[in-house]
Amino acid sequence: MNVVFMGTPEFAVPTLEKLIENHHVMAVVTQPDKQKGRGKKVSFPPVKESAMKHGIPVLQPVKARDEEFIDHLEELNPDVIVVVAYGQILPERILKIPEYGCINVHGSLLPKYRGAGPIQWAVLNGEKETGITTMYMEKGLDTGDMIDKAVISLDEKETSGTLHDKLMVLGADLLIETLNKLENKTAVRTKQTDEDSTYAPMLSKEMGRIDFTKTADQIEQWVRGLNPWPSAYTELEGKTMKIWDADTVDYDGDERPGTVVEVTKKQIVVACGENALALNEIQLSGKKRMAVQAFLAGSKVETGTVLGE
Structure with missing residues (x-):
């Protein structure tokens, strides 16, 4: 198949690499380069770096609606356009170009978790399983007919972070299966049921502040769901403290949520709205991530200390 690939972040790279192994990738479309840091050093999207390594032409329109860009895609006339976390909504004119359609690789079991943050919200909400869905793209946000699913x-x-790394590999394998079915005319279209859909918005830094009135289970899920970004945090004696790993433990005392109720050699235990959260790995502002055991070797935390104040 002659393929145009559209994607931007690291999540899209394994799918591009698999496509290069199995099909003819005519061009790669990705977001424009960005300037990062104080030195304003130009940073390439991961997908661009992969394409350049393989000598594939790279297109970086500021807007996918640019007429000149769309004209170029029409001249290329690919059999299929594969889209993985590209970062822009495609106009209908692009969706109509390829014979086999525009195929999206999405990081959830649609129609659950449509939107920009499906991987994170699966963890935040305590899902037991999630997966990858390949689908035909249409004008709506992740609303197109589904083709294949892979469950994890x-x-x-x-x-x-760990789920992201698993799903980006799973998605690459599933996409190749889907393209084989499209070529063989065996792909089955399944409509999504809108009433079963959920929305997974992009995360924000503000989401990281821990609300200890929630249950310990909810907070523990929050800690994992916001790892690696934006990270869950609170304050310890006026300093911002990120929490990277924690466990739920039983607690039936009456201390107000956020209060340190026990300090062991390895953990700081904090009362929550229900049960308690045992902190295993933390990071104070300006310091490195460290196990609580290492932190307590050089710092003292008293029971009765209230976090978040």
């Missing part, structure tokens, strides 16, 4: 179980300590 979440580990007890699954973070958004």
Whole structure:
């Protein structure tokens, strides 16, 4: 198949690499380069770096609606356009170009978790399983007819970061299966049921502040779901403290949520709205991530200390 690939972040790279192995990738479309840091050093999207490594032409329109860009896609006339986390909504004119359609690789079991943050919200909401869906793209946000699905179980300590890495590999394999079915005319279209859909918005830094009035289970899921970004945090004696790993433990005392109720050699235990959260790995502002055991070797935390104040 002659393929145009559209994607931007690291999540899209394994799918591009698989496509290069199995099909003819005519061009890669990705977001414009960005300037990062104080030195304003130009940073390439991961997908661009992969394409350049393989000598594939790269297109970086500021807007996918640019007429000149769409004209170029029409001249290329690919059999299929594959889209993985590209970052822009495609106009209908692009959707109509390829014979086999525009195929999207999405990081959830649609119609659940449509939107920009499907991987993170699966962890935040305590899902036991999630997966990848390939689908035909249409004008709506992740509303197109589904083709294939691959399911994966979440580990007890699954973070958004570990799940991201598993799903990006799973998605690459599933996309190749889907393209084979399209070529063989065996792909089956399944409509999504809108009433079963949920929305997974993009995360924000503000979401990271921990509300200890929630249950310990909810907070523990929050810690994993916001790892690696934007990370869950609170304050310890006026300093911002990120929490990278924690466990739920039983607690039936009456201390107000956020209060340190126990300090062991390895954990700081904090009362929550229900039960308590045992902190295992933390990071104070300006410091490195460290196990609580290492932190307590050089710092003292008293029971009765209230976090978040």
